[in-house]
Amino acid sequence: MRILPNDRGSGRETAGTPLPEGKGEQPPVIRRAELVAFALLALLVISVVAVLYVAKAFFLPVVAAFIVGTMLSPAAGLLERHRIPRAVSAVMIVAAVGAGATFMIGLISSPLMEWSRHLPELGAQLKEKLHVFDRPLALWQELQNMLGVSDTLPAASFQLPKIDWVQPALEFLSPTFTEFLLFIATLILFIASWRDLRRALIMTFGDHDARLRMLRILNAIEGQLGGYLLTVTMINFGVGAATGLVCAIAGMPNPAGLGALAATLNFFPIIGPVAMFVILVAVGVVAYPTISAGLIAPLAFIGITFLEGHFVTPTIIGRRLELNALAVFIALAFWTWLWGPMGGFLSSPLLIVGLILKEYLLPVDDPQLP
Template sequence: MTSQVAKRAPVVRLPPKSNVELLLLRGAQVAVIVMGTIAAIFALHAGEYILAPAGLGVVIGLMLGPVATRLESSGLRPGLSASLVVLLFIAAICLFALAIAGPLSFWLSRVPQLWSDLQLQLSELKAPLETLKSVRDQLREVTGSNGVTVSLDQGSEVESVALLAPALAAQILIFFACLYFFVATRNQTRVAVLKLCLDRRLRWRVAHIFRDVEKLVSRYLLSITVINVAEGIAVGLAMQLIGLPSAVLWGVLAALANFIVFVGPAFMVAILLLVGIAEFDTMAGSLLPVVAYLVINTIEGQFVTPLVIGRAMTLNPFLVVLALIFWIWLWGPLGGFIAIPALLVVYAVIRNIVPGINWADDVEPRRH
């Protein structure tokens, strides 16, 4: 008994930490998290050239993952199923390009005429514009600003196109490479990451994160794609009934613009307003395309989308706006498309990391 007591290691009791020490410890942890977040944001911004097309490839890969899974269940190898998925995606892009190539060239050739028509239609606003011009001149006199003179080099456009083409081709290559290899190796990647998790509970959480990310992103993007295609068809038919030329073009643009929530519909309203003013003589006729589009878009946003993806999956509009602002600032229009899937990924990670909170009812609508 005495030998057992002698073998025990002495117990060293440290004095409890004071409130100041705890505050400094928490402050240091928060500072590390904030600095890491800032460093990650600047790394994403600096690596836009490579990370933006790679991120888009991963997002499209998550959307098309269930399609590849269906093909693999029929006996195809992952590499072959990924190739078929990429080919189907390229075919869809080609169909969209063929649908809008003719109408788009038609409207581009009419840009000078549209500009003159817009000037005639907006001549009634000459008096308010003159008032704004006089206010601007007064502000310049007060601030002492004489404006900025910008000189343009006539050869700059050719040079910019020559420099832009190889960069764009490289980004397209990066996108398709990431799309193919992500779809082909998605199961191997999941297994490799799970093998790195030595703790059983951590492995369980990581597995659930993979499952939820694939489920949320693929379900959202596939559902939104079907909804946007249906909305594009409805907008095209409405423009055809109104008598607006190139109804197919406006339907395709409406479908594509609706992928970027808030920003896309606002862009469509501005385009249809300008085209309506140029095409119709009366103010009521000019507003008719915008009204028709807003009615269809409102029905889609308030009734169709909640019915298809479930009201419980509808994200907080404030978080959506913040995500759009952040990703558009980070990667431009491409970031606007990635914003919602990225928000869903963060949501899937948080709901599996935060303990003691049941997030299950926040994703799937309850069934009674």
């Protein structure tokens, strides 16, 4: 009797029979060790943020001195090559930067003090100019009444905010004397001893490859931050000069102070230009007899910031280091929340340092798409 081989024995699979799933096709399983490691990392990040927030009076001046000192170190090296001792170079550089900052603060504070003395008169003028919005506000109130909304806009006249906000604002914007003294002392000592600190950081590692990697990291941080400060300062001064020129042509009061304010606020990405536009609108509405005339300088400022943000800055800075707009905004919001206005100034340099460390310490290959 002959036995015919069946389908299974012949190696053929019948139609409709499911194939066994391979081991490699199973979905990834989150292991307990990975979950514990993620939880510990999250706790570490929360602890570090909490310490930085609570000890702001110490960490903010020190970190600011390290970042600004790294930016100014190339200038100290240039003076040192001209046979000027590094300690003397550090004092000279800090004094020059302080003089420039004092000059900018003087340009800004002069019109601010003048406007603060005439605050009631400016409030009355602003109240008269805002009468143009009475009709739209009345229509909005009628619409809310038709919809049955109880929280209608109050019919009270425009009231100028009280002066109580000035002192809290100054306390928020200006550091204490102790923080300022700590910043200046740390900055001078950091610039004066940066070369020895570099050598100590490099020689900390015993392996040759580790030393070479640390040297590359320090060179990249110093080069990128130094170039960033020089480039951004030149761009912001250009924005300030253009804004002051536009304000002078448009007949705005104190165009030099407005230009200095525009240059200063432009160091804070995204938020600074928006705040400057609001200030120009407020000054223009008060200074001109009509609202349309007061919007000339703000609209021109929008054109200046558009050209700077879409053509000048990407062309100059984007060639050396690309910064994602979302990453810049998140870093700005986080550091401003953590350390106030100075944290907002340090947000982009700290983001640059983080990207450099990620590039050298966590190199990854480009993923191969299926």
